[in-house]
Amino acid sequence: MLSPQHIFLDYLLKNKMAATEQRRVVLEVFLDADEHWSCEQLYLEVIKKDSTISSATVYRTVKLLVESGVAEQLCFGDGVLRFEPRFNRPHHDHFVCINCKNKIDVVDERIEKLQQCLAEKHGFLLTRHKMILYGICSDCRKK
Amino acid sequence: MLSPQHIFLDYLLKNKMAATEQRRVVLEVFLDADEHWSCEQLYLEVIKKDSTISSATVYRTVKLLVESGVAEQLCFGDGVLRFEPRFNRPHHDHFVCINCKNKIDVVDERIEKLQQCLAEKHGFLLTRHKMILYGICSDCRKK
DNA sequence: GTTATTGCAAAGGCTTTGCATGGGG
DNA sequence: CCCCATGCAAAGCCTTTGCAATAAC
Numbered sequence: 001m002l003s004p005q006h007i008f009l010d011y012l013l014k015n016k017m018a019a020t021e022q023r024r025v026v027l028e029v030f031l032d033a034d035e036h037w038s039c040e041q042l043y044l045e046v047i048k049k050d051s052t053i054s055s056a057t058v059y060r061t062v063k064l065l066v067e068s069g070v071a072e073q074l075c076f077g078d079g080v081l082r083f084e085p086r087f088n089r090p091h092h093d094h095f096v097c098i099n100c101k102n103k104i105d106v107v108d109e110r111i112e113k114l115q116q117c118l119a120e121k122h123g124f125l126l127t128r129h130k131m132i133l134y135g136i137c138s139d140c141r142k143k
Numbered sequence: 144m145l146s147p148q149h150i151f152l153d154y155l156l157k158n159k160m161a162a163t164e165q166r167r168v169v170l171e172v173f174l175d176a177d178e179h180w181s182c183e184q185l186y187l188e189v190i191k192k193d194s195t196i197s198s199a200t201v202y203r204t205v206k207l208l209v210e211s212g213v214a215e216q217l218c219f220g221d222g223v224l225r226f227e228p229r230f231n232r233p234h235h236d237h238f239v240c241i242n243c244k245n246k247i248d249v250v251d252e253r254i255e256k257l258q259q260c261l262a263e264k265h266g267f268l269l270t271r272h273k274m275i276l277y278g279i280c281s282d283c284r285k286k
Numbered sequence: 287g288t289t290a291t292t293g294c295a296a297a298g299g300c301t302t303t304g305c306a307t308g309g310g311g
Numbered sequence: 312c313c314c315c316a317t318g319c320a321a322a323g324c325c326t327t328t329g330c331a332a333t334a335a336c
Contacts, residue, residue: 115274117251130273160290199327
């Protein structure tokens with residue numbers, strides 16, 4: 001399987017875009033993200049590696065990451081778009097604790113299959129999905 | 144079962160808020176929404192009934208609708224928050240066509256049950272969830 | 287009458303964009 | 312060398328907020 005770096009560079013090449021140092025830095029920092037980062041958070045990490053990179057470039061590069069399929073855009077409803085790598089980790093859904101705001105990755109193969117069935121039943125060609133479960137996590141329930 | 148109107152007025156009463164004409168109009172227009180409306184769309188409908196109502200009031204009232212449980216906030220990732228009534232219709236999830244942008248309501252009881260199981264398996268207390276399926280709808284597939 | 291609510295306009299936060307400069311192919 | 316990508320700052324978009332006027336209770 002191709003690496004995210006390879007996929008992204010391929011995408012740039014195919015679209016006659018330059019593989020600039022800034023884009024490489026943003027990609028590397030993004031792939032290290034173990035959370036669902038906003039562009040702002042990503043920018044704050046990026047300038048630790050290269051303080052001359054502007055937030056505009058981060059926003060522009062993140063768009064390219066999404067277009068190339070390396071990043072997935074998430075929307076938890078808090079007014080900020082968030083992003084996560086699509087390739088370093090398998091597909092998963094999200095549980096968001098409405099108390100402590102913690103976000104945990106979850107996955108259930110049976111649900112995945114039923115989503116496919118549901119789509120087919122309606123004649124849809126399912127390309128991707130997002131599922132967010134809201135509630136109270138086990139830690140917060142104990143308190 | 145209580146009507147949305149009743150629930151909303153109860154909520155206002157309990158929180159010592161006034162049942163103003165503006166709030167009543169926004170609620171009525173909102174309940175007629177057969178789509179997932181943004182505040183902007185809702186505002187455009189509201190001023191057809193009363194052109195003196197400001198968009199600020201619509202934004203403020205929609206927040207109250209969510210807090211009272213009459214409205215549910217949705218986030219399809221297009222930079223706008225959308226809302227839909229929670230009481231005129233049963234719970235459902237969404238299918239979004241990435242081609243024609245049409246949004247269709249779907250529901251699958253087996254998925255609902257598995258979501259509960261999945262939450263329990265992780266010790267979560269599940270209060271609600273959102274599931275959005277992205278793909279190409281049957282109409283667009285024919286073209 | 288007192289207090290909450292409104293409309294207006296201005297400000298806010300996040301994101302995009304125009305433009306001149308600088309770097310990649 | 313040409314053109315794309317960048318940084319900067321300004322603008323855009325959706326949403327919130329401060330304030331004086333107004334209406335609800």
